[in-house]
Amino acid sequence: MGNSLIQVTGLSKAFGMHRVLDGVELEVHGGSAVALLGPNGAGKTCLLRILATLSRPSRGSVTVAGHDCVREPERVRRSVGLVAHGAYVYEDLSAIENLRFWTTLAGLPWRADAGHRALVDVELERFATERVRTFSAGMKRRLALARFVLARPTVLLLDEPFAGLDQRAKKWLEEYLEAFKAGGGAILMATHSFGRELRVADRIAILTAGRIALDTARAALSHDDVQRLYALHTEEAS
Amino acid sequence: MTFARRAFIVVWKDLLVERRSKETLNALLFFSLLLLFLFQFALGSDRERLTSALPGLLWLGFILSGLLALGRTFIAERENDCWDALLLTPGDKSAIYLGKLAGNLLLMLAVEAILVGLFVVFLNLDIARALPGLALVAGLGTLGLASVGTLFAAMTAHVRARELLFPVLLLPIQIPVLLGAVKATEAILLGEPLGAVAHWLKLLTAADVIYLTVGVLTFDAILEG
Amino acid sequence: MSRLLGWLTAAGLVAGIVMGFGVAPREVTQGNVQRIMYLHVPSVWVAYLAFTVVFVASIVYLARRAEAADRIAHASAEVGVLFTAVTIASGSIWGKPTWGTWWTWDARLTSVAILFVMYLGYLLLRGMIEDRERAARYSAVLGIIAALDLPLIHFSVYWWRTLHQPPSIVKPGAATMPSVILAALLVNFAAFTLLYAYFLHTRVRLLRREQEAMA
Numbered sequence: 203m204g205n206s207l208i209q210v211t212g213l214s215k216a217f218g219m220h221r222v223l224d225g226v227e228l229e230v231h232g233g234s235a236v237a238l239l240g241p242n243g244a245g246k247t248c249l250l251r252i253l254a255t256l257s258r259p260s261r262g263s264v265t266v267a268g269h270d271c272v273r274e275p276e277r278v279r280r281s282v283g284l285v286a287h288g289a290y291v292y293e294d295l296s297a298i299e300n301l302r303f304w305t306t307l308a309g310l311p312w313r314a315d316a317g318h319r320a321l322v323d324v325e326l327e328r329f330a331t332e333r334v335r336t337f338s339a340g341m342k343r344r345l346a347l348a349r350f351v352l353a354r355p356t357v358l359l360l361d362e363p364f365a366g367l368d369q370r371a372k373k374w375l376e377e378y379l380e381a382f383k384a385g386g387g388a389i390l391m392a393t394h395s396f397g398r399e400l401r402v403a404d405r406i407a408i409l410t411a412g413r414i415a416l417d418t419a420r421a422a423l424s425h426d427d428v429q430r431l432y433a434l435h436t437e438e439a440s
Numbered sequence: 441m442t443f444a445r446r447a448f449i450v451v452w453k454d455l456l457v458e459r460r461s462k463e464t465l466n467a468l469l470f471f472s473l474l475l476l477f478l479f480q481f482a483l484g485s486d487r488e489r490l491t492s493a494l495p496g497l498l499w500l501g502f503i504l505s506g507l508l509a510l511g512r513t514f515i516a517e518r519e520n521d522c523w524d525a526l527l528l529t530p531g532d533k534s535a536i537y538l539g540k541l542a543g544n545l546l547l548m549l550a551v552e553a554i555l556v557g558l559f560v561v562f563l564n565l566d567i568a569r570a571l572p573g574l575a576l577v578a579g580l581g582t583l584g585l586a587s588v589g590t591l592f593a594a595m596t597a598h599v600r601a602r603e604l605l606f607p608v609l610l611l612p613i614q615i616p617v618l619l620g621a622v623k624a625t626e627a628i629l630l631g632e633p634l635g636a637v638a639h640w641l642k643l644l645t646a647a648d649v650i651y652l653t654v655g656v657l658t659f660d661a662i663l664e665g
Numbered sequence: 666m667s668r669l670l671g672w673l674t675a676a677g678l679v680a681g682i683v684m685g686f687g688v689a690p691r692e693v694t695q696g697n698v699q700r701i702m703y704l705h706v707p708s709v710w711v712a713y714l715a716f717t718v719v720f721v722a723s724i725v726y727l728a729r730r731a732e733a734a735d736r737i738a739h740a741s742a743e744v745g746v747l748f749t750a751v752t753i754a755s756g757s758i759w760g761k762p763t764w765g766t767w768w769t770w771d772a773r774l775t776s777v778a779i780l781f782v783m784y785l786g787y788l789l790l791r792g793m794i795e796d797r798e799r800a801a802r803y804s805a806v807l808g809i810i811a812a813l814d815l816p817l818i819h820f821s822v823y824w825w826r827t828l829h830q831p832p833s834i835v836k837p838g839a840a841t842m843p844s845v846i847l848a849a850l851l852v853n854f855a856a857f858t859l860l861y862a863y864f865l866h867t868r869v870r871l872l873r874r875e876q877e878a879m880a
């Protein structure tokens with residue numbers, strides 16, 4: 203297991219009077235994946251956004267890839283890839299044009315052949331010059347991940363990564379995430395369903411009422427175990 | 441060098457999106473034509489009257505179409521849900537500001553040129569000798585409009601009633617630019633040499649420098665989540 | 666602290682009123698209406714002071730993200746808008762009997778009117794953003810640009826009015842300044858500055874209590 207790539211200590215986030223996160227503690231090591239389970243509104247998206255430096259914590263400390271999210275957001279952004287609800291692609295541009303834009307904007311060198319190879323890796327090479335407007339949800343997600351083939355983040359943050367994908371795309375994503383782990387990266391996946399995220403995960407953390415109610419290794423648990431634990435902890439909170 | 445590449449890629453992307461969707465430029469050109477009609481109907485067909493009010497009408501036209509163009513600066517990001525992605529991209533965010541600014545300038549100057557052309561045709565004007573001076577003033581004034589406008593467009597992108605708030609915030613700030621541009625245009629159209637309006641040109645330049653500097657320094661703070 | 670400030674302010678205002686309405690001489694051509702000057706001129710001074718404070722506080726906020734700086738900027742803008750409104754209203758009331766009109770595009774009045782609209786926009790922006798931190802950042806940027814715009818506005822409006830028009834109406838009573846009138850003005854300057862400080866202090870405290878209650 204690699205070194206600690208995500209460290210969250212005493213994290214709280216409040217919007218006005220409403221406290222969404224209340225003392226979250228979490229750690230994810232390189233080469234491993236954590237599935238963050240929780241009902242809607244539990245704060246999973248909020249936590250991911252803070253880790254991605256899209257939002258600032260009200261209290262507590264957050265360190266990603268060795269850099270503090272509040273004090274050194276730029277450094278964090280270089281090492282992090284976020285795949286969330288936003289599509290992050292321009293519908294009027296083609297796949298290769300999108301890739302060129304995001305890669306150049308990130309300050310990375312762009313070469314068309316490297317871009318095409320990235321599209322090959324995510325099985326979109328055939329659609330390189332097609333407008334993204336015509337893509338399915340799975341294809342858009344693969345394009346979002348193609349950026350990371352070039353940008354090579356060490357941490358992946360995913361919000362409902364398998365939602366809306368067909369079987370083939372799900373299988374592809376699972377393999378992609380396993381390869382990412384094998385390369386030493388850390389993965390944090392937020393979800394409110396018990397899908398393939400559990401297969402990829404090495405640990406399960408249950409987020410409810412703003413804190414981590416349970417954080418345990420996944421290996422020993424069966425699918426039913428997980429469901430029971432989940433029901434138990436989320437019921438406790440409500 | 442990377443900074444310039446990044447700013448350029450923003451312009452490239454915006455031009456590409458505009459060329460594919462063809463939304464903004466066509467509508468703005470049509471809008472300019474309509475403005476001309478509006479001025480004609482509102483002020484009557486007395487050509488003398490319109491010609492004497494020309495500097496003001498020109499800049500009213502530039503500002504009205506400019507407001508529309510600037511308000512749409514981040515529309516591609518909003519519609520494609522890319523706002524967060526812009527923020528997440530590592531690197532100095534002011535490259536994005538300058539890229540967006542350059543795109544807006546190109547758009548606005550194109551529309552202004554067409555508007556001037558329309559005025560020349562409809563009012564049968566002869567402004568050939570005034571053109572270089574006019575171009576200079578238009579350039580300085582438009583830069584002033586666009587530099588603050590691009591910044592405020594980012595600011596109001598996520599606010600409710602942004603279509604109202606954007607002009608309300610922008611217009612008072614732009615009054616010096618408007619005054620300077622109209623007065624300078626007036627003098628130039630009357631055939632006066634540029635030296636006669638040197639103080640206005642200096643004001644416009646000072647305004648541009650101030651606005652650009654603030655824009656570059658604070659865009660990061662606006663974009664931040 | 667605020668009680669001391671309150672008493673000082675009250676004392677200052679009383680002194681100001683006494684000076685303005687009692688001690689200072691009745692102006693020859695305009696009569697007692699001219700006494701509005703002791704309200705009008707200090708008001709515009711305080712307005713500019715308030716917006717300078719907004720400028721500085723905005724810069725401090727962006728540099729340090731100190732919430733106190735944001736509260737000061739917010740409160741100062743509110744007080745500034747208030748004094749600007751007083752300036753415009755008192756100027757208008759002064760103008761009607763002396764110039765025969767409620768409003769004129771005199772350079773000074775025009776500048777103040779633009780100032781008023783700009784900072785109303787500032788308060789409007791603040792009101793329309795729910796996220797407090799974002800409102801603070803955005804208004805700080807607006808506060809900086811608005812303040813930097815002030816000299817541009819001053820010059821452009823002044824040139825606009827004076828270069829192609831006959832000299833605009835000189836402010837009545839400002840030509841020669843007998844020492845009594847000057848003294849009365851200065852006392853009122855001081856009183857109004859104290860009033861500004863009192864309002865600012867009270868408003869900042871109120872903002873802080875509001876924010877603490879929400880946390």
